[in-house]
Amino acid sequence: MIETREHLIHVLTEAAQIEHNLLCSYLYAAFSLKRPGDPDLTHRQADAVERWRKTIVKVALEEMAHLATVNNLLVAVGGAPHFDRANLPLAPGYHPAGVVVRLTPFSRETLDHFIFLERADHHALDDAPGFEPADVERKARRGGLTPSAADYETVGALYDSISHGLRRLCERHGEAQLIDRSGVRQLDAETARLPNVARITSLEAALSAVAWIKEEGEGSAGTSAATESHFDRFSAIRDEWAALSAEAPAFQPAWPAAHDPVMRKPAEGLQRVWITQEPAASLVDLGNALYGFMLQVLSQTFACDDPDDQRRLMNVSVELMEGCAAAATALARLPASSEHPGVNAGLTFAVPRNLGFRPVGVARRQLFLERLVELREGAARLGPALTQDAREKLDRRLGESVAVLQRS
Numbered sequence: 001m002i003e004t005r006e007h008l009i010h011v012l013t014e015a016a017q018i019e020h021n022l023l024c025s026y027l028y029a030a031f032s033l034k035r036p037g038d039p040d041l042t043h044r045q046a047d048a049v050e051r052w053r054k055t056i057v058k059v060a061l062e063e064m065a066h067l068a069t070v071n072n073l074l075v076a077v078g079g080a081p082h083f084d085r086a087n088l089p090l091a092p093g094y095h096p097a098g099v100v101v102r103l104t105p106f107s108r109e110t111l112d113h114f115i116f117l118e119r120a121d122h123h124a125l126d127d128a129p130g131f132e133p134a135d136v137e138r139k140a141r142r143g144g145l146t147p148s149a150a151d152y153e154t155v156g157a158l159y160d161s162i163s164h165g166l167r168r169l170c171e172r173h174g175e176a177q178l179i180d181r182s183g184v185r186q187l188d189a190e191t192a193r194l195p196n197v198a199r200i201t202s203l204e205a206a207l208s209a210v211a212w213i214k215e216e217g218e219g220s221a222g223t224s225a226a227t228e229s230h231f232d233r234f235s236a237i238r239d240e241w242a243a244l245s246a247e248a249p250a251f252q253p254a255w256p257a258a259h260d261p262v263m264r265k266p267a268e269g270l271q272r273v274w275i276t277q278e279p280a281a282s283l284v285d286l287g288n289a290l291y292g293f294m295l296q297v298l299s300q301t302f303a304c305d306d307p308d309d310q311r312r313l314m315n316v317s318v319e320l321m322e323g324c325a326a327a328a329t330a331l332a333r334l335p336a337s338s339e340h341p342g343v344n345a346g347l348t349f350a351v352p353r354n355l356g357f358r359p360v361g362v363a364r365r366q367l368f369l370e371r372l373v374e375l376r377e378g379a380a381r382l383g384p385a386l387t388q389d390a391r392e393k394l395d396r397r398l399g400e401s402v403a404v405l406q407r408s
Helices: 005-032 042-074 108-117 156-172 203-218 229-249 279-302 309-331 360-383 388-407
Strands: none
Touching: 005 042, 005 108, 005 156, 005 309, 042 108, 042 203, 042 229, 108 229, 156 203, 203 229, 279 309, 279 360, 309 388
16 A cells, blocks of 8 residues: 555556556567568468557557656656666566566467456456466565555556555645646657647546556456557457468468567576677667667656757657667567577667766757767668668668757
8 A cells, every 4th residue: 555655656666667668568579570571471461460560559659658647647746757677578576476578579479468468357367378477476564664566466456556545645645745736847648749648737637647547458447449458459469360370370470589689698597589690789789779868868858847848859759769660670580699590689678777867958969969970870880781671761760860959
């Protein structure tokens, strides 16, 4: 039970990490899917796979909106926006045992795992093979001053605890004392360029935001066909895949991207795919650099009081995100390592340690431009190893990012 503001901030920070972790695992699966024109797909299969890819990417974008909303909640109650997280796969006990997060390509097991993660409390489901929960229980001393997160069965239950905590703390301290009514340094749907993101300026707005996150994920109250939950959409993909596989048992909608890829040599005994083969090794370095820089820019949007400045930074973030997606899509088609024949690479979504504050004003712009030039030069060096489409997308996105900052 959430009893203090510090405990509420702690639990909201875990919610931000879960949203971030899930959207990365969803995107990894989406990037591994084949595209129309790729080998071994009939026209009907290609149409279905492209719809699945768009559906999973849309779910991931909605998870990004959830992450933005949780960060709005954090800022509203006196916390800081949070984009940091542990690198994947997560160690047992980092989240509750039932929240297993790995990077795995699109497969029946991966899809069943997504369905399990998005389930409501009343759905009695087992997780998929390969995602078995560790026998770890998170226990903490009750009533202590140091905040900690308790175990919970579903992500929806986590958000229920947040709602209860918001109500309880408003009763204790008063709404005006708990929630900053100005909405300063938060994002809205226009600024974030994501649906349903709203500034949190009241208890009613906070509870509405939490209810929306829960409903969009699991659909616990029952959603219409126009607003299907993530649980519903993943279940629909599974059903259509089963029908297509019954007609063509050899149907393979995804490239054999690595399970749990890493950039550096893994510790002894860990089952990871170390990406060492070129050009994949250089491309995963570039893709992770783009992803890490995007997180730095996103973090800075919450440090801005000026909405115009926020919009400029968000535009840069979107361009970097698109460039990162181009690199990730190409990686799933490249061999990962001579030690893993038949296994392709994948973006590892490595998080840099320097996600914190950057100076504001001219100094920040100069730092960001300096980094963008480095990334653009790195992409140019890698260019000959990429397809023309990937090369053009990367150059266009990075060039536009530079132009946005130069205009600011």
